[in-house]
Amino acid sequence: MEIPAEQPRFFQVEPLEGESLSHFLGRFRRENYLTATQLGKLTGIGAVISRWEKFYLNPFPTPQELEALAAVVEVKVDRLIEMLPPKGVTMKPRPIRLCGACYQESPCHRVEWQFKDKLKCVSEAHPKDARHQLGLLTKCTNCETPFPIPADWVQGECPHCFLPFAKMARRQKRY
Structure with missing residues (x-):
């Protein structure tokens, strides 16, 4: 009889109001002792995680990529979409800005x-x-x-x- 492989369990990280996807991904990775590469492997979307952390969103995240990320970070896809720019809004990846x-x-x-x-x-x-x-x-x-x-x-x-x-x-x- 084959024993099913257990899915890894992660510490949940709640997104903050208005938070960028880059900031959220960094908080999630630190809380769970993961690198961007490891998170990319766990989600099955690879190096895309590292690109998103740098605000390189061209091509824009696909629904399938967001679903794969949502399954690992346990955050709804709609909430992940809120961390991205709205359609038609251009991002400027550099310099990083702060208030x-x-x-x-x-x-x-x-x-x-x-x-x-x-x-x-x-x-x-x-x-x-x-x-x-x-x-x-x-x-x-x-x-x-x-x-x-x-x-x-x-x-x-x-x-x-x-x-x-x-x-x-x-x-x-x-x-």
Whole structure:
């Protein structure tokens, strides 16, 4: 009699509101001690995971790829789609952008920060909210090191001088 192979069990990671797929994948991989390559093998979609973490979404993720990822990370496909740009919106993969004020409120990289036409941060829930009308940062306000991809944001701080992202809001310019 053949014993069925057990599916590996993973620690669940809940997506945060507005979080980018890159940031979510990095959090999931760290929580489960996986590399991008290992996650790609587990999902059966290979190196695509690494491309998505870098915001290289051309070609755009297929429904089959998203279903394969959803099965492993235990997040609904609809929720994964929310972490991607809407149809017709172009992403700018570099430089990585950040709003320190928003990061202080919810420590995650927001997908909207990488939209090509996005230069300032305005709260989507409160578009007229002046406290979010800050120019997006592209590098550390202390040492000017460009931000790494969000999948690599472990502590929420500059990887060079260790200034927390939340403290960078003090030096953000009003837009």
